[in-house]
Amino acid sequence: MKTFEEFSLGDLKLKNRIIMAPLTRSRAIDNIPNDLMRKYYSQRASAGLIISEGTSPSPNGLGYPRIPGAYSNEQINGWKKVAEGVHKNGGKFFVQLMHTGRVTSGLNLPEGAKALAPSAIKLDGEMYTDVKGPQPHDTPAEMTIADIKTAQDEHVNAAVELVKVGVDGIELHAANGYLLEQFINPKSNIRTDEYGGNYKNRARFVLEIAKRVADIIGGNKVGMRLSPYGVFNDMQGDYENLVDAYTYLAEELKKLNFAYIHIVDQRVAMGAPEFSTDIKSTIKNTFGGNIIVGGDVHTASRAEELIDEGYDLVYIGRPFISNPNLVEKLKANETLTDADPNTFYAPGEVGYVDYI
Numbered sequence: 001m002k003t004f005e006e007f008s009l010g011d012l013k014l015k016n017r018i019i020m021a022p023l024t025r026s027r028a029i030d031n032i033p034n035d036l037m038r039k040y041y042s043q044r045a046s047a048g049l050i051i052s053e054g055t056s057p058s059p060n061g062l063g064y065p066r067i068p069g070a071y072s073n074e075q076i077n078g079w080k081k082v083a084e085g086v087h088k089n090g091g092k093f094f095v096q097l098m099h100t101g102r103v104t105s106g107l108n109l110p111e112g113a114k115a116l117a118p119s120a121i122k123l124d125g126e127m128y129t130d131v132k133g134p135q136p137h138d139t140p141a142e143m144t145i146a147d148i149k150t151a152q153d154e155h156v157n158a159a160v161e162l163v164k165v166g167v168d169g170i171e172l173h174a175a176n177g178y179l180l181e182q183f184i185n186p187k188s189n190i191r192t193d194e195y196g197g198n199y200k201n202r203a204r205f206v207l208e209i210a211k212r213v214a215d216i217i218g219g220n221k222v223g224m225r226l227s228p229y230g231v232f233n234d235m236q237g238d239y240e241n242l243v244d245a246y247t248y249l250a251e252e253l254k255k256l257n258f259a260y261i262h263i264v265d266q267r268v269a270m271g272a273p274e275f276s277t278d279i280k281s282t283i284k285n286t287f288g289g290n291i292i293v294g295g296d297v298h299t300a301s302r303a304e305e306l307i308d309e310g311y312d313l314v315y316i317g318r319p320f321i322s323n324p325n326l327v328e329k330l331k332a333n334e335t336l337t338d339a340d341p342n343t344f345y346a347p348g349e350v351g352y353v354d355y356i
């Protein structure tokens, strides 16, 4: 099966086409990657590529409790050890940079950090905090041009430092309603300067980061996650020029020689309605490079179907939580163990490194 054959991603040789999807697991006490996380990722090194949980390049982007960062020496050193563990077991490892923007509570942020977003529009609903349980999201401050430059610098610095210590590459998280998508989506971006308004302006923040990161570490070490038609975190699922917006992003990422575009299909498990266009193939045809797709993939035959449709790589999320040796199980057509949602975000080893 093509699913289990080697695949060249940029300069990397992946041992199969199965990608462990980014999964926030909230085990990073004090926002620092630790030995327990090293163990968890090392156990899953049979994936062709592991993409880490969302990791903030900035103190301002740590909206959830116990998510890791990549801006201090301690954090970078933690990721170095995680990458070493994965490499020792024969795997490859990208870190997903996720700045949560307005999806945040100040109670989760370190001292001095603040909620920032393209516009000062509060997200409805609540954010879990360790100190006070669920709390309303903070109303973000509208980012000044200086804030924008700082946030961009933070993404670039994190990417550079991570690659320096041996991480294989970086994924920019421009999906699921976090800071990068908050700029792209017209519901959360009502700016009137060059970072808001038409779709090209709304893409500017993301593309400037993409260009700077690609210039320094090489486009072939960078991917981007996108969720067209997504509604998670109160994004507007469909809007005028959506197809133009994603076509433009794909064209620009092609110019930067990006390693891949990773398309989240939020119809699967995330409540998005049917897509009104064939956006996945539009992105694929425009970009021309590697595309990762997936969602609700539980068998090798389903992965193979997606590859037969012309996509390159297949992401698998929840099954990797509860089946560390997922690739072997898929190869043998074994029944998978179900993951327990109660321990998705709970600190500690239970439901994390104890699945077999």
Ligand SMILES: Cc1cc2nc3c(=O)[nH]c(=O)nc-3n(C[C@H](O)[C@H](O)[C@H](O)COP(=O)(O)O)c2cc1C
Binding pocket: 021, 022, 023, 024, 025, 052, 053, 054, 096, 098, 173, 175, 176, 225, 264, 268, 269, 294, 295, 296, 297, 315, 316, 317, 318, 319, 344
């Ligand atoms: C516990 C959990 C944490 C997640 N964390 C992230 C994340 O940090 N970054 C991200 O891009 N997606 C995240 N997702 C979405 C997954 O990457 C994936 O798109 C989703 O689980 C659907 O794929 P699946 O059906 O294979 O699980 C998360 C999903 C779950 C269940």
